[in-house]
Amino acid sequence: DIQMTQSPSYLSASVGDRVTITCQASQGVRHYLNWYQQKPGKAPNLLIYEASNLETGVPSRFSGSGFGTNFTFTINSLQPEDIATYYCQQYENMPLTFGGGTKVDFK
Amino acid sequence: QVQIQQWGAGLVKPSETLSLTCGVDAESFRGYFWSWVRQPPGKGLEWIGQINHSGSTYYNPSLKSRATISADTSTNQFSLKLNSATAADTAIYFCVRWGSRTPGFDYWGQGTRVTVSS
Numbered sequence: 588d589i590q591m592t593q594s595p596s597y598l599s600a601s602v603g604d605r606v607t608i609t610c611q612a613s614q615g616v617r618h619y620l621n622w623y624q625q626k627p628g629k630a631p632n633l634l635i636y637e638a639s640n641l642e643t644g645v646p647s648r649f650s651g652s653g654f655g656t657n658f659t660f661t662i663n664s665l666q667p668e669d670i671a672t673y674y675c676q677q678y679e680n681m682p683l684t685f686g687g688g689t690k691v692d693f694k
Numbered sequence: 695q696v697q698i699q700q701w702g703a704g705l706v707k708p709s710e711t712l713s714l715t716c717g718v719d720a721e722s723f724r725g726y727f728w729s730w731v732r733q734p735p736g737k738g739l740e741w742i743g744q745i746n747h748s749g750s751t752y753y754n755p756s757l758k759s760r761a762t763i764s765a766d767t768s769t770n771q772f773s774l775k776l777n778s779a780t781a782a783d784t785a786i787y788f789c790v791r792w793g794s795r796t797p798g799f800d801y802w803g804q805g806t807r808v809t810v811s812s
Contacts, residue, residue, distance in 0.1 A: 588755075621798040623739075630788055630802035631739065642796055674739055678797060682754040683729075683741040 589613050589677050593686035599694045606662040608689045610675035615655045619679040622651055622660045625688075626671045634673075635660065665691070696722040700789050700803040702774075706810045712776040716789030716803055723747060723770040727792040729799070730763065730774045732785040740785075744792065745772055779810045 590613035600606050610620065618638040623631040633642050635651035638658060648663045662669055670693060675686040702714030716728070730742040743753035745763045753761050757776070765772040776783060786805045793800035 619797070623799070630805055631799070632802075633793075633796065633798040633800050636793075636796045636798040640796075642798070642800070676739075676798075681752055682756070685739040685741070688738045 588682055589616060589680050589684050591675055591677055591684050591686035593673075593675055593689050595689060596687060597690045597692070599692045600665050601694050602665055602667060604665045606665050606669075606691060608660040608673055608675075608691075610653075610658040610660065610686050612656045612658075612677055612679075616677040616679035618654055619677055620651075620653065620658050621676045621678065622649075623674045623676065624669075624671045625674065631674060662691075667693075696791065696801040698722075698789060698791070698801060698803040700787075700806050702787075702806050702808070704807055704809065706779050706783075706808060707812050708780055708810055710779055712779045712783060712808055712810070713773065714787055714789075714806055714808070715771055715773045717769070717771045718791075720770050722791065722801070723767070726794060728765070728772050729790045729792060730761075731788045731790050731799070731802075732783075733788070733805075734782075734785040742774065742776075742787075781810050784808065784810050 592611045620638045622635040625631040639651045650661045672688045672690045697719040700716040706712045724747045727744045729744040745751045762775045789803040790799040791801040
């Protein structure tokens, strides 16, 4: 199985801050990497697909980059509604696997 | 908008079979891969397995062959059965669609909380 390692597992930031999360794959996944946002008590929501493509309706302050084993997810100018847990997920190989999650909270 | 409803027993006894069903509107069912994903309390996401409308399946080997996913195309429903349940199977279970235009889990069911306990 491809292991997905996210860091940090928790971060606190202020409104307007730039937030960066990294995701490292145990082997290359090319660009087959997605990012999801999960708010408490809700199902996850797809934000970024194929490492860098913004899903329809997702605000442009969210972005993703990377290829192979190292990926980055960025929120430019954190907003109150962005408080959530974020997960990366690879689909290069079966089984599909997720990172452990990064909880983003306010300072 | 894709309509997804999921249901099933919220309490399962250890060693018994966990059983959940997901119903989808007809237009959204065909031509897609449908998966089950679970989330233990306070933890991350685990993919269980998938099925397409023709019945082809793939499972996460971590479930050690305990999982069975089946589909009924006449009712646009698909089901998960997980036998020999243990406390480690306590989780919220989601049925999820893998998109065609966007290669990701684009539509999620509301989730069903399942507790394995005597």
